[in-house]
Amino acid sequence: MENIARLLKESWALVEGDRARLGDHFYARLFLLDPALRQLFPVQMAGQSDRLLEAIITAIHTVDDPESFDEFLRSLGRDHRKYHVADQHYATVGVALLDALRSIAGDGWNLEYDLAWRDAYAAISVKMAAGAADDDNPPFWHAEVLTHERYGPDTAVLTCRALQHPLRWRAGQYVSLEVPRYHPRVWRNYSVANAPNDDNVLEFHVRTPGAGWVSGALVRRVKPGHLLRLAAPMGSMTLDRASERDILCVAGGVGLAPIKALVEELASYNRTRWVHVFYGARQAADLYGLAGLQELVAAHPWLSVTAACSDDPDFDGEQGDISDVVARYGPWTTHDCYVSGSGRMVRSTLRVLASDEVPPPQIRYDTFGDL
Template identity: 85%
Template sequence: MDNLARLLKESWTLVEDDRARLTDHFYARVFLLDPALRHLFPVQMTGQGDRLLEAIIRAIHTVDDPETFAEFLRALGRDHRKYHVDDRHYATMGTALLDALRRIAGDGWNLEYDQAWREAYDAVAALMVAGAADDDGPPFWHAEVLTHKRYGPDTAVLTCQALQHPLRWQAGQYVSLEVPRHHPREWRNYSVANAPNDDNVLEFHVRSPGAGWVSGALVRRVRPGELLRLAAPMGSMTLDRSSERDILCVAGGVGLAPIKALVEDLATFNRTRWVHVFYGARQAADLYGLDGLQELVAAHPWLSVTAACSDDPDFDGELGDIPEVVARYGPWTAHDCYVSGSARMVRSTLRVLAADEVPPPHIRYDTFGDL
């Protein structure tokens, strides 16, 4: 396994700077090999290649951790049921991927790299097929939007109720979501912002400062009564209920969503662990979830919340980027740590925790974009 991981990472350096051509060639080859596959993908393929690469990069970096590798790929196989992917499609995808890698790598490619990718892809496909086969739930859930509230021009909090079948998730997980009325076959991941409940009601926090299709529709166009589609929950930023360590939660912007779910879940059983939540944004107006957090503080003496603004000198609270504020209150060496927010914010917070010598197994994070 060590040699396989080395070959994958080594060969990836030949193509990682030419990702656009890699994905263009991959999808062109897929649709040439099996034109019927085109209808499984959105009309506009913008961003589709990025998600493919995220999955490949994640697999490369977990191949030398067999347990994480297997867990991730089984979950990915379950998730791909929403695309109506079946077993025979994996062979087509594998052929297209190897062809794209050879073409973009050029003369640097060799037989050893080729065999490593064949072996890795066979393992990936087998685990994904097994994950899909083991899942007895539906490929996706229809969910009715119950409430929709805007916070400023680009943020919304909405709730929806999964219909027909129970949807089981853990606090800290995310689901893939489609808005079929506006953007069919476009799926995006969103963290569930509330703890599991018997009513099948899920809350989502969405921000769309630009022209993102799915997020834009969720913020500006979706209304109560509309139907969404939700795929099976994924993610491992979940609570370690066997731990007795106190807890640090760090949230930036709509990264508050999984942190809020974790705190709500803790409220159902926690009696002994102190929980410290740090919540940051640029302006006070962007701290849309602060009132809800303060209500939780009033109800639970083990919970504290520290809010911070990085670009609002009139804010009556901590000033500065949230990782800087977290560092002022440390050290956090003896805590279980949960971090959620933008890639930059997560990177900076992980550096703070590393300086405090927090053991990596005690850190779980969720980031929007590549680290």
């Protein structure tokens, strides 16, 4: 497996600089091989290649960690049930993927790379199919929007209730969400912002600074009573209940969502672990969840919250990027660490934790955007 992992990473280096052409070639080949597959995808394919490549990159980097590789692919197989993927589709995808890799890599491609990708994809498809087959849940859940609250022009907090079937998730996980009224067959991932509950109610924090399709609809167009679709929960940024270490949580912007869920779960059982939450944004107005965090602080003596603004000199709190603030309060070597936010914020915070020599198994993170 080590040799396959090395070959996958070497060969990926030949194509990663031309991801757009790789994605375009893959989908063109896929729909030529099986035109009926086109109806499983959104009308507009913008961004679809990015999600394909994210999955490939994750698989490549977990192939030499059998446990993570297995769980990621089984989860991916369960998640792909929402697209109505059938077992026979995996072979077609494999042919299209290999053809795209060969074409974009050009003369740098060789037989060893080809065989490594064939073997890896065979393992990937078997594990994904097994994950789908073992899932007793529906392919997706219908959910009714209950509340919708705007915070400024580009942020919203909404709640919805899963209908018909219970949806089981763990604090810190995310689900893929579709707004069929406005953008059918377009799915985007959002962290669940509350701990599991008996009412089947999920909370989401959404920000759309641009014209993002799903996020834009969730912020500006969705109203109470509208129906959404939710796919199976995924993600491993969850609590280790067996750990006795204190906890550091770092959130940037709507990266607060999974951090809030983790704190809510801790509130149901924690008595001995100190929990330190650092919450950052550019402007004070962007700290939409601060009041709710402060209510939790008032109720739980083991919890502290430190807020910071990077571009608001009038803010009555910490100044600077949240990663720099975390560094000033460290070291965090003996903590379980959870980090959630933009790719830039996560990268800078991970560097702080690395300089504190926090062991990697004690760090879990979720990035909203490319890392």
